[in-house]
Amino acid sequence: MQYRIAGKHEIDERMGGDGYAQTMVELIAQDSSVVHIDCDLAGCSKASEIAKVYPAQVINAGIAEANAVGIAAGLSAAGKIPFVHSFGPFISRRAFDQAFLSAAYAKLNVKLIGSDPGICAAYNGGTHMPFEDCALYLAVPDAIVLDPSDYVMFINLLKKLYAWYGVSYLRMVRKNSARIYEDGADFEIGKGVLLREGNDVTIVASGLLVDEALKAQEILSERGISARVIDMFTWKPLDVELLLQSAAKTGCIVTAENHNCTVGLGAAVARVLAEHCPIPVEMVGVQDRFGQVGAIGFLQEEYRLNAREIVRKAARAVGRKRQ
Incomplete structure (x- = not known):
């Protein structure tokens, strides 16, 4: 494992949404069953960049997270690999029943991405500031819950989740996270x-x-x-x-x-x-x-x-x- 020497505490100016879009394009290029579902937040997830290359692989469910997760469950049942993005509180609290029953209870394969976790919601304030999003998914049997520390780890974990069957929740910091790891660092789900x-x-x-x-x-x-x-x-x-x-x-x-x-x-x-x-x-x-x-x-x-x-x-x- 490579990581940067503590003491520099550098800010990585690469945006989480840009990295997400680039990774999704790579995954779709190798597997056409991969689908991105957004909740009217294409500017945050850069879903518009995915749609430029693979328009048929992008769905905007609108400001309706529960419906988005329901769509994802249906797509998974039909053999697709759906990734669903919204702000952390909405992809957790608002969509929890669908994530629990329609996806997890049904043993389906749905990847949930929650952006701007915790205080990273900043000026969006308390309504958009999830301090309980991971707790909800910790309560889902067999779910995976991941809180990456930097851009490099986030991108690596996205690729790992593609190959991991089941319901997962991955936090995404969109802006200016500290840089901890060197590019190319590799991580294993379940291993700190x-x-x-x-x-x-x-x-x-x-x-x-x-x-x-x-x-x-x-x-x-x-x-x-x-x-x-x-x-x-x-x-x-x-x-x-x-x-x-x-x-x-x-x-x-x-x-x-x-x-x-x-x-x-x-x-x-x-x-x-x-x-x-x-x-x-x-x-x-x-x-x-x-x-x-x-x-x-x-x-x-x-x-x-x-x-x-x-x-x-x-x-x-x-x-x-x-x-």
């Missing part, structure tokens, strides 16, 4: 990525918070605390083996996510540890709150989704362990 070794505490992060975890690791190192950092982009299936290895090695864990941690990655990690290796766990994430309008920088401070909060929780976890 160990980014930094450490002995005192393990930071288990995903999505937007991975770069913040790497910043926190540097600060903790200066303070004499050795932090292990894991990119746990795959929430379901969770990498239980890596999690338990890390728990045994460091004796305490901090989770970090751009999501409501009471029902998200933090909760999933805590459940595994409670069953197999009870140790101190601290959680960085949205603490049971609604979203609001604001710039991402402001929202990171408002919801404490930053390196400073990870450092604070890591120091507390280490203190609890020593007690």
Whole structure:
């Protein structure tokens, strides 16, 4: 696995929608059964670029996410491989019954893409700011739930989901995510990525918070605390083996996510540890709150989704362990 050296914390200006459209064109070129379904958000997913090349493979279901997922289920039953995109809250909350029953319960093959997850919705505000989207899909039997940390990982996971049968939910950050991995890096669904070794505490992060975890690791190192950092982009299936290895090695864990941690990655990690290796766990994430309008920088401070909060929780976890 290749990844960029922590400390640069570069912004990747490549747009998630552009990468999505390019990847879909590649997939359709090799398999005409692939179909893209959008919910009147072609400007976000760049579906118009797909339609220029393969117009018959693009469907605009309009602002009707439940109907879009129902269409996807029907197409899957007919042998197609549908990818469905909308903003995170709408492809989760509004379409959940169709995703659960029409797709998952029926054992069909539907790929759901939720863009602008968590505080990445920014100026679209609380109505468009999903802190519970992954939690809903964690509750779907056999579903896959993925929260990629950068553009490179997002594109790689799109291709992996094409080959994976079943219902899946993949978050997509459309604008200016941090660059963590080198181009060409490869990932395995169900396997987290160990980014930094450490002995005192393990930071288990995903999505937007991975770069913040790497910043926190540097600060903790200066303070004499050795932090292990894991990119746990795959929430379901969770990498239980890596999690338990890390728990045994460091004796305490901090989770970090751009999501409501009471029902998200933090909760999933805590459940595994409670069953197999009870140790101190601290959680960085949205603490049971609604979203609001604001710039991402402001929202990171408002919801404490930053390196400073990870450092604070890591120091507390280490203190609890020593007690």
